[in-house]
Amino acid sequence: MSKPVPQPPKNLRNTYIAPRPPYLRPIIICGAIMALSSRREVISPGSPLYDYALSHLSATGLKYASWVQSGLFYFLFGAHAIETAVFTKRLAKHGVQVSSLSWWQWMATCFVGGKYCFVHFDREVGKFD
Template sequence: MADQQAKDEAAKNRIISHMNADHHDSIVRYLEHFCKIPFWTADSGKMTDIDLRSMTFACSGGRKTYSITLNPPMTSYRDARERAEFVPPTGWYAVEFAIISATFLAYSQRWWFARDAIVHQILGSGFAAFSWAIQPYLFLGMVGIHSAEMAYFVHYRLQKHSVNPRSFLFWQWMCTTFIEGMFAFRRFDGLVARKREEKEKQKH
């Protein structure tokens, strides 16, 4: 019993240290959302305690404390150790990644479609002329649409799951979303669903 208590205490200390050192942005969002406090107060927040049912935070140098109830409560401190990860494109995702990347690359330079340039010589004048006409609209359209998808992904996926913008993981997902768009959404959502299933199995 004493051994388990020591393990739990060590796990609590690791979680608190990790949250304060690497997930300050998540602490701010928790306080803003659950405690309804303004950013300038939440920005000074530090986690001070955690148990299976709640998290406790201190703001303004410890002058104000806030408690957030965990619903549902954790069954063990291992539940707090869920880690985000990057899922690279494989299978059909790898095929679409290659096609979209090739399209970005091919239509990034208009002069490739000029008369007597490489595309004209290999694929003929008809395709070269058509590509010359659509190149600026296609390329800028892809950049605009994929940039919008990337911004949406950051707000509704990465921020929601507390992926730190200063982490390599964040930029891996950003880059692949800029190339793939909706296909990256599907992979990320599949990852989240799998993590939830694993968590549910641990409870039984």
């Protein structure tokens, strides 16, 4: 058996390709979780989450809920920032220049969607592994 011949990288020529299903939904969910983790009002008195779930917790439980929210915030924003930095190499390899609008669109999508943007991008450039 012969090895498959590696294909040259597909050149996107500064083109942004918006995510479509099945990648769109997880990217939107990631963005929503990131937005909710950044707002302390989500677990404060008066919010639906507090009124229906957290109001039944003790003071210690509320403190843990606050830690969970902070942990989600730092984990998601930190991990997505690192993923976005790594993603710049993929964009350069596939013909998306830093000075282009499409570069910024890809960066925003990657920051919000993280891993799911990588999968979407790989499908668009023809890398299915």
